[in-house]
Amino acid sequence: MARTGIDTSILHKGAHSASYFDLARAAGEGAEIVDFCIPCNPYFPTPEMFDELSRDLKSILKYYPSDAATITKKLASVLNLHPQTVAMANGSTELITWIDHLLVKESLAIPIPTFGRWTDQPLETGKRVDMFPLQERDGFRLDLEEYVEFIRERKSRVAVICNVNNPDGNYLPRRDVIRFMDALSDLDLVVVDESFIDFSDAERYPSVGPDAVIRPNAVVLKSLGKNFGLHGIRFGYLLANPAIAGKIAKTLPKWNLNSLAEKVVHMISDHEMEYEESLRLLSRDRRAMARELSRIPGLTVFPSQGNFFLVKLPAEWSGVALRDFLVANHGIMTRECGNKLGMTSQFMRLVVRQTDDVDRLVDGMMDYGQRFHTRPAYDTDPLESSSRRWAESAYDEQPDNLIPYPGHRTTEYTARRAAG
Numbered sequence: 001m002a003r004t005g006i007d008t009s010i011l012h013k014g015a016h017s018a019s020y021f022d023l024a025r026a027a028g029e030g031a032e033i034v035d036f037c038i039p040c041n042p043y044f045p046t047p048e049m050f051d052e053l054s055r056d057l058k059s060i061l062k063y064y065p066s067d068a069a070t071i072t073k074k075l076a077s078v079l080n081l082h083p084q085t086v087a088m089a090n091g092s093t094e095l096i097t098w099i100d101h102l103l104v105k106e107s108l109a110i111p112i113p114t115f116g117r118w119t120d121q122p123l124e125t126g127k128r129v130d131m132f133p134l135q136e137r138d139g140f141r142l143d144l145e146e147y148v149e150f151i152r153e154r155k156s157r158v159a160v161i162c163n164v165n166n167p168d169g170n171y172l173p174r175r176d177v178i179r180f181m182d183a184l185s186d187l188d189l190v191v192v193d194e195s196f197i198d199f200s201d202a203e204r205y206p207s208v209g210p211d212a213v214i215r216p217n218a219v220v221l222k223s224l225g226k227n228f229g230l231h232g233i234r235f236g237y238l239l240a241n242p243a244i245a246g247k248i249a250k251t252l253p254k255w256n257l258n259s260l261a262e263k264v265v266h267m268i269s270d271h272e273m274e275y276e277e278s279l280r281l282l283s284r285d286r287r288a289m290a291r292e293l294s295r296i297p298g299l300t301v302f303p304s305q306g307n308f309f310l311v312k313l314p315a316e317w318s319g320v321a322l323r324d325f326l327v328a329n330h331g332i333m334t335r336e337c338g339n340k341l342g343m344t345s346q347f348m349r350l351v352v353r354q355t356d357d358v359d360r361l362v363d364g365m366m367d368y369g370q371r372f373h374t375r376p377a378y379d380t381d382p383l384e385s386s387s388r389r390w391a392e393s394a395y396d397e398q399p400d401n402l403i404p405y406p407g408h409r410t411t412e413y414t415a416r417r418a419a420g
Ligand SMILES: Cc1ncc(COP(=O)(O)O)c(C=O)c1O
Pocket: 090, 091, 092, 093, 094, 115, 162, 165, 166, 193, 195, 196, 222, 223, 224, 225, 226, 231, 235, 236
């Protein structure tokens, strides 16, 4: 029996997860939903920044924004980027669309699982999509040498990587991504989607943006909506050499960006410290959440450098049933990954949130485990139960959803890497 009164049939419509607004409408007034589905920055903008935006809302909505070139120029100056190497649009999704229309001619390679638009967009425009399956037994980590070999075998003309990758949270060191770009300098295009890279704390300067703008065929993508916790504004940008960035920028409509985006771009420089602090707090919460989740018996938690975790549910759990149960009984929204290419319903993506919310999620998951499945471990205090971390034990057993892929072979790229 649903305690929140939310009609969960809304979760079963369409290939993408229900939007927060769909769910809030279904829940009705007063219902509080804790969202573990949409990866946000919970610490940014600060309440003071929201107050400033609210104060200016009337003029923001009433008047036209400046044209896209003016807003882009301001963004470049705020972020210290060469203005001719930047093209700005309504989120990285719009840029993916234009990259596909303008720069992808016949084929595109992409590791899966990943963000769905990277497979769906080129398929919708009749391109060949060469999907490189990441392996659960490797923790879904991308081996760049094997990927280059795959691209050569398939003769793909465009190569894409997401760093950090969604949904597994894996991070590729900057030096390896630079080598990857160099190994593929003869392709039409190499795209590094860094929409989540600001959340990574693996190295001080993780972005290959400065390296992309001095290469003939490289593009780096950034999502301001993700970084600044403002998905609703829809803004993002790409970095590339002036010929590529100019081609995209010239194609976009003159007043393509909205006044809220313009307002936030002008606010960034005054709030750099708060932004840095938000990233530090998020890293702290990520470590705490990994610890809490790993206390659920049978749950596999994949290490992440993003603002989300990929988890594999205990074998006897159903991702769809758990997702519906959490919405209906605990007011918690999660992302079950059954509709992602290269995943199954046994996987969930859970965004990083603060301890109180994570406690509520863990309680909800334990409640599901206790009600529907009998496992001796659920009769004990979950905090005293044995943990199962990906790094320790998950791969002792043969995973049940393996997509076979040929093993490692030496390539020209491997040899170059070894020599370097
Ligand atoms: C890897 C990746 N790139 C791009 C996007 C799209 O971001 P935006 O909201 O800026 O359109 C997403 C959204 O989830 C994503 O996961």
